[in-house]
Amino acid sequence: xxxxxxxxxxxxxxxxxxxxxxxxxxxxxxxxxxxxxxxxxxxxxxxxxxxxxxxxxxxxxxxxxxxxxxxxxxxxxxxxxxxxxxxxxxxxxxxxxxxxxxxxxxxxxxxxxxxxxxxxxxxxxxxxxxxxxxxxxxxxxxxxxxxxxxxxxxxxxxxxxxxxxxxxxxxxxxxxxxxxxxxxxxxxxxxxxxxxxxxxxxxxxxxxxxxxxxxxxxxxxxxxxxxxxxxxxxxxxxxxxxxxxxxxxxxxxxxxxxxxxxxxxxxxxxxxxxxxxxxxxxxxxxxxxxxxxxxxxxxxxxxxxxxxxxxxxxxxxxxxxxxxxxxxxxxxxxxxxxxxxxxxxxxxxxxxxxxxxxxxxxxxxxxxxxxxxxxxxxxxxxxxxxxxxxxxxxxxxxxxxxxxxxxxxxxxxxxxxxxxxxxxxxxxxxxxxxxxxxxxxxxxxxxxxxxxxxxxxxxxxxxxxxxxxxxxxxxxxxxxxxxxxxxxxxxxxxxxxxxxxxxxxxxxxxxxxxxxxxxxxxxxxxxxxxxxxxxxxxxxxxxxxxxxxxxxxxxxxxxxxxxx
Amino acid sequence: xxxxxxxxxxxxxxxxxxxxxxxxxxxxxxxxxxxxxxxxxxxxxxxxxxxxxxxxxxxxxxxxxxxxxxxxxxxxxxxxxxxxxxxxxxxxxxxxxxxxxxxxxxxxxxxxxxxxxxxxxxxxxxxxxxxxxxxxxxxxxxxxxxxxxxxxxxxxxxxxxxxxxxxxxxxxxxxxxxxxxxxxxxxxxxxxxxxxxxxxxxxxxxxxxxxxxxxxxxxxxxxxxxxxxxxxxxxxxxxxxxxxxxxxxxxxxxxxxxxxxxxxxxxxxxxxxxxxxxxxxxxxxxxxxxxxxxxxxxxxxxxxxxxxxxxxxxxxxxxxxxxxxxxxxxxxxxxxxxxxx
Numbered sequence: 001x002x003x004x005x006x007x008x009x010x011x012x013x014x015x016x017x018x019x020x021x022x023x024x025x026x027x028x029x030x031x032x033x034x035x036x037x038x039x040x041x042x043x044x045x046x047x048x049x050x051x052x053x054x055x056x057x058x059x060x061x062x063x064x065x066x067x068x069x070x071x072x073x074x075x076x077x078x079x080x081x082x083x084x085x086x087x088x089x090x091x092x093x094x095x096x097x098x099x100x101x102x103x104x105x106x107x108x109x110x111x112x113x114x115x116x117x118x119x120x121x122x123x124x125x126x127x128x129x130x131x132x133x134x135x136x137x138x139x140x141x142x143x144x145x146x147x148x149x150x151x152x153x154x155x156x157x158x159x160x161x162x163x164x165x166x167x168x169x170x171x172x173x174x175x176x177x178x179x180x181x182x183x184x185x186x187x188x189x190x191x192x193x194x195x196x197x198x199x200x201x202x203x204x205x206x207x208x209x210x211x212x213x214x215x216x217x218x219x220x221x222x223x224x225x226x227x228x229x230x231x232x233x234x235x236x237x238x239x240x241x242x243x244x245x246x247x248x249x250x251x252x253x254x255x256x257x258x259x260x261x262x263x264x265x266x267x268x269x270x271x272x273x274x275x276x277x278x279x280x281x282x283x284x285x286x287x288x289x290x291x292x293x294x295x296x297x298x299x300x301x302x303x304x305x306x307x308x309x310x311x312x313x314x315x316x317x318x319x320x321x322x323x324x325x326x327x328x329x330x331x332x333x334x335x336x337x338x339x340x341x342x343x344x345x346x347x348x349x350x351x352x353x354x355x356x357x358x359x360x361x362x363x364x365x366x367x368x369x370x371x372x373x374x375x376x377x378x379x380x381x382x383x384x385x386x387x388x389x390x391x392x393x394x395x396x397x398x399x400x401x402x403x404x405x406x407x408x409x410x411x412x413x414x415x416x417x418x419x420x421x422x423x424x425x426x427x428x429x430x431x432x433x434x435x436x437x438x439x440x441x442x443x444x445x446x447x448x449x450x451x452x453x454x455x456x457x458x459x460x461x462x463x464x465x466x467x468x469x470x471x472x473x474x475x476x477x478x479x480x481x482x483x484x485x486x487x488x489x490x491x492x493x494x495x496x497x498x499x500x501x502x503x504x505x506x507x508x509x510x511x512x513x514x515x516x517x518x519x520x521x522x523x524x525x526x527x528x529x530x531x532x533x534x535x536x537x538x539x540x541x542x543x544x545x546x547x548x549x550x551x552x553x554x555x556x557x558x559x560x561x562x563x564x
Numbered sequence: 565x566x567x568x569x570x571x572x573x574x575x576x577x578x579x580x581x582x583x584x585x586x587x588x589x590x591x592x593x594x595x596x597x598x599x600x601x602x603x604x605x606x607x608x609x610x611x612x613x614x615x616x617x618x619x620x621x622x623x624x625x626x627x628x629x630x631x632x633x634x635x636x637x638x639x640x641x642x643x644x645x646x647x648x649x650x651x652x653x654x655x656x657x658x659x660x661x662x663x664x665x666x667x668x669x670x671x672x673x674x675x676x677x678x679x680x681x682x683x684x685x686x687x688x689x690x691x692x693x694x695x696x697x698x699x700x701x702x703x704x705x706x707x708x709x710x711x712x713x714x715x716x717x718x719x720x721x722x723x724x725x726x727x728x729x730x731x732x733x734x735x736x737x738x739x740x741x742x743x744x745x746x747x748x749x750x751x752x753x754x755x756x757x758x759x760x761x762x763x764x765x766x767x768x769x770x771x772x773x774x775x776x777x778x779x780x781x782x783x784x785x786x787x788x789x790x791x792x793x794x795x796x797x798x799x800x801x802x803x804x805x806x807x808x809x810x811x812x813x814x815x816x817x818x819x820x821x822x823x824x825x826x827x828x829x830x831x832x833x834x835x836x837x838x839x840x841x842x843x844x845x846x847x848x849x850x851x852x853x854x855x856x857x858x859x860x861x862x863x864x865x866x867x868x869x870x871x872x873x874x875x876x877x878x879x880x881x882x883x884x885x886x887x888x889x890x891x892x893x894x895x896x897x898x899x900x901x902x903x904x905x
Binding site: 065066069070317319321332333335337339352354356358359366369371373399428447450451452480481483484485486487489492493496499500502503505506507509510516517520521523524527545548549551552555 | 587590591594595597598601602605606608609619641644645648706707708709710713715717719728730732734738739740741743745830831832833834835836837838839841842845
């Protein structure tokens with residue numbers, strides 16, 4: 001076989017063995033308490049590959065040194081033959097590692113975060129169930145189901161909780177009805193009355209009855225509206241009008257009420273009503289249309305709970321400072337904090353969100369401040385009302401501490417795109433999960449968003465140092481392999497390969513020492529030259545250290561005239 | 565003709581020997597500089613200062629202290645160089661001893677002459693133990709720093725008066741964010757006082773680890789050998805007897821050189837080099853253990869029973885020197901018997 005290929009295959013074999021070893025270690029170290037079974041295989045694979053990249057310089061060194069030290073050529077020829085395959089491998093591995101690592105880090109961190117939330121929620125739900133705090137238990141179980149619905153622990157807890165809830169409902173007091181909507185001004189009552197008259201003239205008694213009822217509700221003193229509503233109801237009751245039963249009339253009336261709510265700017269109320277009606281008559285064409293319209297209208301001002309159960313990148317303990325003026329309501333900074341944040345393709349979902357906009361000089365209280373159990377960021381808006389799609393009467397609303405000047409709303413405008421939010425939150429939480437371009441941008445923009453730049457610069461140093469480390473380790477492997485090869489002792493006995501673990505054991509502390517030196521040099525460079533310019537200084541230091549190590553590894557020239 | 569060939573052979577041997585000697589010194593200096601630079605940078609980071617002027621002095625001071633370690637590593641590399649280029653084992657031994665003598669002898673002479681202290685003496689920062697001055701630094705404005713789940717942030721500061729201070733403790737129940745339009749910073753205690761509560765400043769921002777942090781020498785068992793490491797024993801003050809210091813140094817040198825047989829342990833030089841490196845680490849530890857034992861009563865009593873009235877440092881030197889010499893002779897004699905030079 002071509003000797004270059006021989007070296008290449010030997011190195012790749014060592015790499016494969018190392019990857020297998022790391023996978024084995026990942027499987028061995030897996031614990032369901034840390035990572036839920038749903039993510040087990042993915043977690044192990046990602047861990048194995050990331051560990052492989054982490055230790056790649058050492059593995060490369062070992063493979064190259066062992067391959068060259070067991071070759072038969074003389075030293076100079078060996079070094080010449082090894083250069084090309086070593087360079088090719090270095091470039092390939094460095095490129096793959098730098099491109100792939102951030103994505104693997106991101107998904108691994110997300111798995112860890114989701115598993116952490118799941119385990120905490122499961123434990124909390126069990127405790128709540130023991131204390132018969134069923135509502136709290138249900139909320140926590142919902143969180144578990146959004147992450148891993150088929151986990152046996154989730155299924156079992158669901159059974160227990162359902163039984164407990166069933167028992168509780170038998171003795172539960174009746175739930176108070178939500179308050180009636182606020183009446184509209186008198187001018188609206190007149191408008192409704194006029195519409196009612198129009199519909200009555202056109203023999204549309206259902207519509208007439210509804211509008212007249214609305215007018216009477218708005219203006220109880222309007223006796224005309226009451227009279228008209230009664231007349232329309234009487235007409236509905238006449239068989240000649242094809243009204244059918246009173247039940248049909250009640251249904252139709254509710255339908256119209258919903259339509260009215262929709263038109264009057266209460267899409268959530270309309271959706272609640274239409275959803276309830278759809279369980280009675282799911283095939284009603286009008287109902288289906290209005291339900292869809294109200295759902296669309298709801299989505300413009302709120303969002304649904306099941307959206308928060310999508311797969312995406314999950315972050316925990318998020319703290320973000322938005323640049324001054326991002327809210328558009330004033331020059332002060334805005335602070336946003338959440339216990340967890342989920343990034344999906346369409347939107348960003350916050351859990352336990354706290355938000356305030358700092359007061360400017362001279363003011364004491366924040367300009368805007370609220371908390372929201374759930375929130376959604378999409379299209380420059382932060383939606384604060386969350387509904388259960390199937391039971392929309394179950395909703396979470398924000399708690400306002402300081403209302404904006406424009407008054408309470410179901411959403412606030414926020415100049416923050418999903419992509420930008422992802423970059424900022426990842427920059428603080430897991431810089432290793434950002435690709436090099438985003439990392440660079442984040443390092444430049446960090447201070448404006450309240451993010452400490454030092455870890456980002458350290459990550460950039462580490463990333464930029466990886467190709468150095470890989471090439472350096474490969475070069476040292478070539479030099480040391482050539483320096484410590486057998487001399488004129490015949491064919492290399494394969495039994496000597498059994499000593500390779502000894503070489504690995506010796507190389508490991510040296511690798512750690514050199515890695516530590518590199519880390520110290522980078523940290524010192526960052527301290528000496530603050531900002532991104534420190535990368536240049538660190539690169540210079542690395543080059544000097546690499547030169548020294550190459551000189552050390554190269555050794556003296558081989559004797560040729562003293563061979564026995 | 566025979567005479568010419570002998571002269572030519574002799575001059576080539578001499579050239580090879582000098583070449584390896586020069587190479588040995590170069591490797592020694594490279595290792596020394598790398599160790600010194602790393603330890604120096606670690607000390608500067610610990611002091612929280614990156615002043616470029618203090619680093620060379622700190623690095624040189626560290627290099628002086630860590631010289632025996634660098635020498636041992638360089639000698640182990642030289643074993644293989646001599647083995648590869650110089651046939652005569654005796655000449656190789658002489659070369660190794662010469663390198664060691666120059667390095668260690670030079671170190672002790674510099675120390676005892678007082679030059680080491682005046683040129684490379686430690687700076688105040690090296691012993692500051694972390695913070696310079698008494699106050700704990702306030703974190704920068706506009707940057708949220710987290711420590712064990714507690715995030716602290718403030719918008720701006722005028723002296724110790726902070727504006728728009730935020731404390732967010734993720735360990736607490738929701739809602740957990742606390743905001744104070746005004747807060748005060750207590751420099752001495754490192755506490756922010758806001759609306760009746762105190763918050764401690766987070767730990768040092770992105771603290772870089774010390775050089776030895778996390779490495780095996782920080783393991784508690786090995787930490788018990790503190791004070792007995794060779795570089796600590798040889799870091800004697802100028803007032804200590806020169807003879808004792810030189811004896812300790814040369815005893816260590818002979819001990820290290822005695823393990824030259826490792827270059828021929830197996831038929832694979834790379835594995836021999838790996839084994840040599842591992843043995844180097846073990847020997848450094850063994851040396852410290854011997855020094856610790858010598859400071860105790862047992863070894864001293866054993867030496868007395870053999871009629872040796874020696875102080876602990878001399879006892880260690882004698883023991884190590886004897887072991888090194890015996891091992892060296894054991895590796896030379898069989899080769900002579902087989903006809904090698």
